[in-house]
Amino acid sequence: MTVLTASRPSRSAPERSHRPPVKSALATLATEKDGLAQLARALADPTALGGAFTRATDLLLACAGRVVLAGIGKSGHVARKIQSTLASTGTRSIFVHPAEAAHGDLGMIAPQDVLIVLSQSGETLELASILTYAARHDLPVIGVTAAPESALARASRIPLVLPRAPEACPMGLAPTTSTLMQMALGDALAIALLEARGFTPSEFGAYHPGGHLGAMLRPVSALMHTGAAMPLGGPDMPLAAVIMEMTRKTFGCMGVVDGDGALIGLITDGDLRPALSQDLAATRADAVMNHQPITVGADILVQDALRMMSARTKPILSVFVLDHDGRPVGIVHLHDLLRAGSI
Structure with missing residues (x-):
């Protein structure tokens, strides 16, 4: 026996234009x-x-x-x-x-x-x-x-x-x-x-003390090494003693200060190498030092110091932080700044 059933109209989904995702995004x-x-x-x-x-x-x-x-x-x-x-x-x-x-x-x-x-x-x-x-x-x-x-x-x-x-x-x-x-x-x-x-950037930093942004907007004074941690010596220090001071402090440099404590020069590993053939006990620090070292003030921001130290063909690894009278109050290493920037 044949059973007849009423046919129902099929319900098809409304037609939609499906654009590829990237094409949709670009639109x-x-x-x-x-x-x-x-x-x-x-x-x-x-x-x-x-x-x-x-x-x-x-x-x-x-x-x-x-x-x-x-x-x-x-x-x-x-x-x-x-x-x-x-x-x-x-x-x-x-x-x-x-x-x-x-x-x-x-x-x-x-x-x-x-x-x-x-x-x-x-x-x-x-x-x-x-x-x-x-x-x-x-x-x-x-x-x-x-x-x-x-x-x-x-x-x-x-x-x-x-x-x-x-x-x-x-x-x-x-x-x-x-x-x-x-x-x-x-x-x-x-x-x-x-x-x-x-x-100012320093005001911005005061409102953003956390994370990478806050770290980069801090002054270098928040990261610098101070006091006995600074590698320092006088202009008449023998190179043998200079080498010992640089080895103990591990910044790859030594600051040369005058009798008033003002920085008058800098000796780096690169300055020492040509002098190693000389009499290390007789050769003085002021004979090999750089008389115009690059320095920064205590209020420079980490991001600006990092940009300054890393922008050169040969990056500056360490820089002394000076007060208004030109006396070292700290030293900061490039790695200190990079670690701060990775927070």
């Missing part, structure tokens, strides 16, 4: 690059974003309190990153989560603070409590948005309006180009403030 980068190019053009226009950016920078420089960053979703993640960059480059800042703000965290915002609020649409409901609080207490708001007529733009003393650029997401939904432009604008603000304040 993403191209889209985001175009977005950054649009942002750069807007910043270059003093009648548009450029003028607003200058006013925002002036406002932040004059801020007597802290810079408060706020945003929700992807804009919130970007706001956290901008806050971190500002804090590490000399601008006091905090992040306030908009949802938590309505439940007590508004108390984190002080009377002299300036707010930077991020929202691509400018209509994010969770920002209402922060914007209302800012308006009630006359706190200036810098709004970062792509919508010039939005609630955020209207509530901002200085709206920073981003160009409307296509997202890299093929559906145009996932924030990609837009968040990249937010991030880039935040970096631009941080660096503009850093330069305006004259923020």
